[in-house]
Amino acid sequence: MLDAFDNQRHEWFDAVAADGTEIDDDAGRVRLRCAACGHLLTSASQAVEIAGRLHHHATNPAGFSFRFQTFAAAPGCDVVGTAHAEHSWFPPARWQLAQCGACAVHCGWRFSAPAAGGFFALIEQCLVEDDES
Numbered sequence: 001m002l003d004a005f006d007n008q009r010h011e012w013f014d015a016v017a018a019d020g021t022e023i024d025d026d027a028g029r030v031r032l033r034c035a036a037c038g039h040l041l042t043s044a045s046q047a048v049e050i051a052g053r054l055h056h057h058a059t060n061p062a063g064f065s066f067r068f069q070t071f072a073a074a075p076g077c078d079v080v081g082t083a084h085a086e087h088s089w090f091p092p093a094r095w096q097l098a099q100c101g102a103c104a105v106h107c108g109w110r111f112s113a114p115a116a117g118g119f120f121a122l123i124e125q126c127l128v129e130d131d132e133s
């Protein structure tokens with residue numbers, strides 16, 4: 001996992017740097033909203049491969065399994081709490097909780113590594129697609 005992550009680091013760092021924090025709202029782009037309240041979280045154009053894939057499946061130490069997608073940015077999410085290195089799914093990146101910026105439901109995590117930027121991992125069941133322009 002570590003080797004794969006290192007191989008991807010520059011790729012996802014470039015994507016984060018290029019995309020900034022603006023949601024590209026062009027017609028036809030799939031937007032992704034909070035399943036609980038409908039708040040706009042990010043868009044499919046922000047999806048970025050981490051460790052060679054967009055879709056991930058992982059289990060935390062408490063035994064909860066999550067299916068999630070990785071995004072360069074998720075401007076509709078609030079990142080809360082301190083960054084933890086323990087039990088990171090993408091070492092050496094540290095993780096923080098990400099929640100909906102409107103209703104505060106837990107919707108994923110933000111991973112970040114020193115001098116390499118970061119990315120969001122958003123739980124698939126917390127996202128609903130909105131392809132209306």
Ligand SMILES: [Zn+2]
Nearest residue numbers: 034037100103
């Ligand atoms: Zn919400």
